[in-house]
Amino acid sequence: MAPRTNGVGIRPEETRICVVMVGLPARGKSYIAQKAQRYLKWLSIPAATFNVGNYRRNDAPHPSADFFDTNNAEGERKRRAAAEAAVADMMKWFKSGGVVGILDATNSTKERRKWVLDRINQEGVDVIFVESKCDEEELIMANIRDVKTTSPDYQGQDPEQAALDFRNRIRNYEKVYKTINADGDEDHLTYLKIMNVGRQVIINRIQDYLQSRIVYYLMNLHIRPRSVWLSRHGESMLNLEGRIGGDADLSHRGEEYALKLPELVLESVGSDRPLTVWTSTLKRTIATARHLPKHYNQLQWKALDELDAGVCDGMTYQEIADMYPEDFQARDEDKYNYRYRGGESYRDVVIRLEPIIMELERSEDILIISHQAVIRCIYAYFMQKTQEESPWVPVPLHTLMKLTPRAYGTEVQIYKAEVKAVSTWRGKGSTAKHEDPKPEGGV
């Protein structure tokens, strides 16, 4: 039987956590929720966000600010019903194997938090409250302008009017809002409170490693604008032969790409501000980076080395299919989890890339020159690709990719070097040496 992975990432057994967001509207709660979900899913930790607003919209699609007035009994009832529906769905999801559920709502009163805590604990799920508290008027206004004027609540309305209404909605929340443990009687809660975008942080009663990991990740997030550039190495001698792995030199055309890369990077960056360059420890990425400007800092990471194909290293796909037919088939069935004999699976690569992602989150402009599988994994993190999709994403040679994280997703730009190269993409079941990627999907 082909070897199967039995690693389960960093997930501790039997842990189930509900991350409950807390905070007034326009404090970046959804941004935090979205980032946390992406990070966890990428680590194979089943995570999902339950946005109470979406449930409420079923009932009240375009409410005015009055709806959120605590004296409005009808509004109050509907909002409570929405929260109940969201929590009920989350519980169903936990029963089907969920590990980290994120409840995205304001949860701005003690009473609501108590209700959420009791309701969720009752099902044997731990709760960590994550509060974003911000008093800087400018930041709040920027957030209101950017995000809320595009909110489904205000669809088709005048943006000025929408912003005004939204301000009023926030006022209504402010009337009843209590920050966590403001009265000193919520000290038993597990919570993370981020104040003024990380200027102050309170961490209370972290219960396990996974919680500490989430807290650490959230503390590393920053909101300064930046981009990440990804490129594979130039075409290698083994690429030409259709062989995988190895530590080969660049082909003639690969050299050509290395020479062209500085120009391509300059075009994409748009100025001569220096990037930090991360390569793997293999010859072909180091050679690809060697013509980049001298004032770029270059670092080699073992963690960026190509997926280790174990016994199949240096073989063509045909040779693998001939020698290890069962393995070849098993890999196509579940490419993400298939671990080469004596080598790695995509899942293993993701685990070893985790420190890289943490570094990426806290860094600014980085250019990564690495390998097909590794770039697929990093790309999957930024683009939220599923485990079924990510191992099949075409990442052509001689192409530079620029990823720019935005509030609700990541923007991608592609720069082609116009230097010919073989294709190393392979479709399911195929043993072709060089095959053109299917037109749909991918980069």
Place this chain on the structure above:
Amino acid sequence: MDTLLTAEIAANAPRYRRKSSTFIDGIHDVPSEVGNLAPAQLYSTMSGRLFHSGRIAIVMVGLPARGKTHICVSMARYLSWLGVKTRIFHLGDYRRATVGQGGHVPQDYFYPNASPASVMLRQKILKKCREDIYGWLNHENGQVAIYDAVNPTASGRRALAKEFAKHDVQTLFIESFVDDQEILKENARNVKISSPDFHGMDPDEAAKRYLKRIETKIPVFETMAEEELNYVKMINAGQAFFYNNVSFNYLSHRIVFYLTNLHIKHRTTFFVRAGTATEEDSYKADAPLSAEGEAYAQVMAETLMRHREQERQAIIDQGGPDVPLRPLTIWTSTRLRTIQTAEPLEKLGYKVRHRSQMSQINPGVCEKLSERAIRNLYPEEVEKHELDPYHHRYPRAESYHDLAVRLEPIILELEREQNDLLIIAHESVLRVLYSYLMHCSTRDIPKLKFPRDEIIEIIPAAYQNEAKRIHIPGLDPRMIPGSPEDIRIPVPPGFDDFGKRLSPISIPAMMMGTPPSATEVTVGFATGDRKGSISVSNTGGLRSVSGSFSGGERPVTEKIVNNTAKEMVEDKVEDED
């Protein structure tokens, strides 16, 4: 210059010493070589500093018995592991060195309205300590200086931050704030119990008196609330953290992450090897246990159970409380032989977790090659390897450094774990994890020995950890040193005091010339005669080959390796700043 400074630190701070054995926790050693103490350094620069962060002073804040030493030592351990050059400066060491053996500071030493003579003395001690901090940061390429002192007043802390800033050093304060009486009493009991002052006294009474003494000695203490300073306040040993982040800084986040996983509960870690497998020579084949391997798993499990029970009994016999054994959790890699080695324990109902990060070091091209072949095929690589066996990687292989980086998340979980922990893994993984807990130099890590007939037990203590070795009786001698799954990556010739330096584990004379089935990773050569003895690729007695170690006694029963942790704790009793 450097040696002078080091010598002076050594003279003024008697606990700084050079490492004498890998069985003693090296966390307080003065590194004997520049840059050899960074198992998981992510990247390095010419200066040896992480270039994102400049020079940093971590300044501890907190009254005695708040666990400051434990926090300092743990942080230093973790930061050094990450490749940050870190050193702890305990102000108490300087005070003791100044007042001399058996001397005492004046009664009003810590008072805000102390006499001029006491103020002078205080200033003198502080000055000496700070000079050493600057000396180390400026001339010895240090990056993080951990300044362990009470620092009780806000004005003092502000002045300190200003002074450090003048020297171009960023300051991060870490306060350990405890108002939970149980934790206080526990801390006081643990550290102060051995003091002659409290001899024969009821432990609770001793703890109470000790805490009282602190109050009288240090009457003024202001907890941190300085908005303009970077600080982390750790409340009741990690129950809560308050983090005031003036300047965004990678290291401080990292430290908070680490601290959220730190706890003060007492628990031990055991290391054992996996049993021998059927297909012995291959890294790539994930072979199951052989019959001998299965027998080993059984005996190992029995020995461990017996040992834990004996230790519990020993505590009771010494008048300790009759408490049940702490729960035990087992971690293995995802390799079959480690999983199978855990099976006898799993059958007893212990929880086993498999961690893919704990797979053995990847031998790359060296797999299945004899050392002779490696030398023939990759003479240049062998040369490079000999210069730096820790960081060098053979083609396609992992270096120990790569392995350490991969194991970093495991380190944090190791800190987090509250149960006793048994780690069953390949020797290469044990080396790296052991080096974290015992702070070994990167020069020693590739050569640490974990023979199969020993369970290694690491017992944590605030000032430094202790290592114990428990003999597993009745094993087939062939399997003891053998590492069939190992790689024969050559390591450079040993040092003159090779045997002594490495560890007190001795290789019995009878082990020489074991059958070739028992292969050995670390193939040594005779000191000063490299060419002569290359092909000794498969005996456990390689150190005997080097000639510097001549067999010797193997502990028949459990043997405790003495170190001086106890003496140091005693010394701490008077350490009240």
